Amino acid sequence: MTDTTLTMSSEYHSNFQSVQAIAGEKLGRSVQKSLFDRIDWLRQLHELCLPDKSPLIVHSSEGEAEAWMFLMKTGLGRHAALANWYNFTFRPIFLADYDEVTKLALLAKLAKQLKSSSHRIEITPVPDEDSAASLTERAFEQAGWIVFRSKADDNHILNVNGRTFDQYWADRPGQLRSTVRRKAKKNLVSVRIEKEFSEEDWNDYVSVYERSWKPEEGNPDFLKKLAEHEAAAGCMRLGLAYIDGEPVAAQFWTVENGEALIHKLAHIEDATKSSPGTLLSVAMFQHVIDIDHVDLIDFGTGNDGYKREWMEEVRDRYRLEFYWPNNPLSWLPILRHYASGLAGKRASL
Structure with missing residues (x-):
């Protein structure tokens, strides 16, 4: 009897060459619909805008399903999205349109892997019209991280219809x-x-x-x-x-x-x-x-008044902050977040 169980794996990469060798064209234009999900965008962004930031690129796979997350080191045990003001979006990158269960499993594996190298991670601007923010939040919570989600920006769009x-x-x-x-x-x-x-x-x-x-x-x-x-x-x-x-x-x-x-x-x-x-x-x-x-015109991030004259809808862009609770360096910022949330609730009463 053949064992058809799929094994899940994950690993780190510190350079784009090894990522390219593994992903091939799957992180290129022919597969990735969004400009901001492509290795060419990410590589150029790092080389020209963020050369002093060490990349931390995490990859997980289950059978033929794969997910990537491109981060950069911002301090001791701290990482952030490999992104800046040129990004309209940042999110985990999948190599196909998998079902929600597969995406969650891949992201949870990424999250578990990251606890060995980081106690605090922040990613933004994360969209949610494709459930990227919600799925990532759930996956990290399942992996044991404390997650705080907040609105980071507005995205004005026009659906031509x-x-x-x-x-x-x-x-x-x-x-x-x-x-x-x-x-x-x-x-x-x-x-x-x-x-x-x-x-x-x-x-x-x-x-x-x-x-x-x-x-x-x-x-x-x-x-x-x-x-x-x-x-x-x-x-x-x-x-x-x-x-x-x-x-x-x-x-x-x-x-x-x-x-x-x-x-x-x-x-x-x-x-x-x-x-x-x-x-x-x-x-x-x-x-x-x-x-x-x-079909759609995207005015990027920012809430400039003139955008409302040309656009008809606004989408939220989110900030996700992940803290590994077993690391003492996470305790104070976690407490501050909870305290801030409680203060906000009291103010609204």
Whole structure:
């Protein structure tokens, strides 16, 4: 009689080479739908944005089912998500769409493995429309961790729901539509949208960003590499607006698998009266809805007021904090969390 019992295993990795050797294309574009779940994204993020952080990459498997979690060391026995402000999401990565029982088992194994190297782990921004936050929370609790979940950010989105751009635009606030009509009549702003990467176009983007209200770019090299990489895959949409040949507004989007992600946008303050940023947004939305035929537009994290004019729904992004209760270094922060929770309950009475 053949034993068909599947054995479960887990292991650590400290570099991306060994991960690539094991995962192959399973962490690549052909399998992972989300940009933020791919090894190319994670590797570049580490190399260019977080080079001083030692990676801790945990892998578990049961038969052909596999899960990965990419963390980085932040202190003695402390780890966090291998992510930063460029991430729209962070979550455990599965190599297929497994059922909930399999996902829980894989994540619980990861959690058990992590107790030997860490007493505190924090991951954010975790989505839950796919149950990532809930499943991860349950799995770590099953493995014996104390888990605290809190809201970390807002994610504004637009579900196109089969509409044309004109149909979508008819539902925008009247003041926004009026502004676009008035500014478009003056014909001062010219707009173009590029799919192919060029140094000249990127320099125009950088020029706008440097002269805009935005703070200094966190890591220009990372963003440029991302644009080059996504353009090579046919996924980049770089929008540029000009007045008298001078770049005055710019937007960097990516489009893939029916979703458009708005990574960066900026305009020059001196050109605000001509509304180049708004006119460029109109062109970008029209392009991805009517030409790319996306189902969803994602404005990333952040609760900026202008996003409400363009988006129709808000999703929560969560912070999950895990503490291993058998480690004395966890006791004080656990008590503080409980005390904070009790204080919040008393205040609401």
